[in-house]
Amino acid sequence: VQLQASGGGLVPPGASLRLSCAASGRASSSGTAGWFRQAPGTEREFVAAIRFGDNNAFYSDSVKGRFTISRDKAKNSVFLQMNSLKPEDTAIYYCAFVNKNYIASALRDEIRYDYWGHGTLVTVSS
DSSP: OEEEEEOOEEEOTTOOEEEEEEEESOOOTTOEEEEEEEOTTSOOEEEEEEETTTTEEEEOTTTTTTEEEEEETTTTEEEEEEOSOOGGGOEEEEEEEESSOOOTTGGGOGGGOOEEOOOEEEEEOO
């Protein structure tokens, strides 16, 4: 499975962006897709995930209510709609995938994911 993330850019605080992650190869219908981010000088952190088996979505506390993860099965793609962006959302955003359905606590852990995209930079600044 190969992942290609896109949609990043420079936006002012309060703006919106939509990130896309297109998958090629054999992505199982029972897998889990996630978005992680890494700001300069920090470790990569969980942002959101969607579990394909039941289409349940999970979010970090810092983005809950502002970000929405979704999936287009026909396009083999996952999206991250980011609204009300803040300067602290500035980071490189990575999409990831694993051919398993995980419980909520496990899918927040980056070591659970087998496939990663190269990342797309999101900068929130006035």
